[in-house]
Amino acid sequence: ILFGKMGLPGGSKTKTGQWSTSAQLLEDLAAEGHELPRKIVDWRQLTKLKSTYTDALPGFINPGTNRVHTSYALAATTTGRLSSSDPNLQNIPVRTAEGRKIRTAFIAEKGHKLVSADYSQIELRVLAHVAEIPQLKQAFADGADIHAITASEMFNVPVEGMPSEVRRRAKAINFGIIYGISAFGLANQLSIPRDEAGAYIKRYFERFPGIRDYIEETKAYARENGFVETIFGRRIHYPEIRSSNPSVRAFNERASINARLQGTAADIIRRAMVHMEEALEKAKLSARMLLQVHDELIFETVEAEVEATIPVVRRVMENAPMPAVSMSVPLHVDARAADNWDEAH
Structure with missing residues (x-):
């Protein structure tokens, strides 16, 4: 074994x-x-x-800079996310305590700090915007706990004093819906019977009918056109959504549901990256953007400039969709500084 x-x-x-x-x-x-x-x-x-x-990672240290340098591909993923290779620094573990210890090895130069700036629940915010879900939009506008709000709507329990298990189930459904999760998948994730998971998903759609409408409209649009679009108009193609193979067709339908959301999030952070250097220079800050990990940007800056750098980074990231798109849901960026990547995240 x-x-x-x-x-x-x-x-x-x-x-x-x-x-x-x-x-x-x-x-x-x-x-x-x-x-x-x-x-x-x-x-x-x-x-x-x-x-x-x-x-493996020590073997990638450049002898001239004593740093690890990754390579980014701009058009290697279907949804438009950047991909990292040689080494892949986008898959450094974060979910377990043991895995996070790997992140402690990524440190700032002496006299500097690492700043991690991460979009909070950006795909759920995009979903609330494109699907026009009043409860979710209001929760984000109020800065409320979106998973607790969802749990309250689904299970008729007050937000105050809510059991952690109830919130956990709502969180799993919130994120699972984005990826077209099935009753089987949710059952595995929550270790519950499939019929119970199916009942949760059914109740979720009853409470948030706009999300079911979004899913069905997206699948229909993709079947008719062979692609979906981000809120900026970028097309993500799924030609096999018309496949005669039911498994292939179902996979492409699920992928198209998420693609509008993940693709939009990818567009937003790219726009932020494009404008970031100019904003930092204008503020006379020396921070350097080191890494992009999907919804997160990592910077290195001198210690004395940390307090001035974080507001600039947050402003650029939170306003990245404008002026092309005015979102009906506010974006929020969590940012903090530390000596190593794990402590900054």
Whole structure:
């Protein structure tokens, strides 16, 4: 088991009654408190961190600059996101405590700080804008907890004193809807029966009918035209959405739903990047933009300029859609400075 695939020919049933791969089965058993599966899962995660990051990244240090330099591709992804390679600095782990330790290795030069500026829930904000969802638009305008608001709408529970589990389920649905999540996928994510997950999704669409309309209109538009458009008019093509293969067709339908949102977010951060250098120079700031990780920009600046740099960065990022598009939902950027990337994020 430690050195190869588990000998489970087709997987096994989990406690939710759904079929699971060997990897998922290990995760399920570990979550139930079984010691050996937990050790195997931990070993796999640590081995991947070691081989992919701690062993590999030092080999990319440029001897002339003593820095790691990545390469960006401008048109390598379907939705328009930038992609990073040699090494890929967009997949440095952030979800686990062990993975985040890799980010502590990325440090600022002496006398400097790293500034991380990250769009908050930008795809949900774009969804609220394009789908015209009054409850979501109001929640974002008020600076409210969007997941708690969603949970309150769906489960008829007050926001104040809301159980964390209820909010967690609403959060999973909020983000899952963007990617066209199925009852099967949501059930796996929340470790609940599929019929219960299906009921959640049905209730979500009943509470937010504009989102179902957005999904159906987007699929219909993509089927008719073979593409969808971001709010800036950039086209994202899905020619196989008319495929006779149901699986291929369904995949392209789900992809088109998310593409308008993720593609718009990609357009917004690119616009911010284009205008950032001029804004920093105008403010007589020496900050340098080092890295883009999807919805996040990382800068390096001298310590004395941190307090002046962050407001400029936030202003440029939050106003990036204008004047081309005036969004009905405000964008919000979380920004902070620290000695290393993990502490700044």
